[in-house]
Amino acid sequence: MRDGALHSGVTLIAVSGFRSVERQAAIINAKLLEGEALADILKAVAAPGYSEHHTGRAVDIAVPEQPRLTEAFAKTRAFHWLEEYAGAYAFRLSYPKDNPQGFIYEPWHWCFVHK
Numbered sequence: 001m002r003d004g005a006l007h008s009g010v011t012l013i014a015v016s017g018f019r020s021v022e023r024q025a026a027i028i029n030a031k032l033l034e035g036e037a038l039a040d041i042l043k044a045v046a047a048p049g050y051s052e053h054h055t056g057r058a059v060d061i062a063v064p065e066q067p068r069l070t071e072a073f074a075k076t077r078a079f080h081w082l083e084e085y086a087g088a089y090a091f092r093l094s095y096p097k098d099n100p101q102g103f104i105y106e107p108w109h110w111c112f113v114h115k
Contacts, residue, residue: 001089010081015068015108016060019053044104052094057112059091074107086110 005012019027025048031041045051052058062068063078073079086092092113095106 001086001091004085004089005078005081008081008085010078011064012078012082013062013064014059015062016053017058018056019051021048021054024048024051024053043102044106046103052109052111055111058094059110059112060106060108061110062108069106069108071105071107074105079107082110090114 002012002014024046027045028038028041028048031045032038046053060069061078061082062073063076066072066076082091082093090112091110093107094109094111095101095103097105099105
């Protein structure tokens with residue numbers, strides 16, 4: 001998919017792929033130590049054992065010179081390219097706006113799905 005995007009003049013940077021259950025717990029614990037409420041954290045970070053990253057099929061995508069893992073990604077050429085072509089590579093946006101999982105909108109989070 002990255003090569004296909006590059007052929008279209010779009011650079012995709014994978015910033016997070018596989019993540020262990022232990023790493024997921026560490027991310028949540030760090031946010032708790034920063035004073036964030038667990039209920040708020042779990043709207044943005046899946047509980048350990050429930051993350052698509054544990055499967056090795058999820059990838060968080062960024063572009064050069066843009067803030068990473070923010071809604072600003074939705075305004076990039078990369079996001080628009082992904083909306084149009086990611087399905088051809090068997091990827092889907094996991095957490096669109098108002099998703100049934102109740103997660104925040106994550107335009108950067110894409111998951112490989114078996115056809």
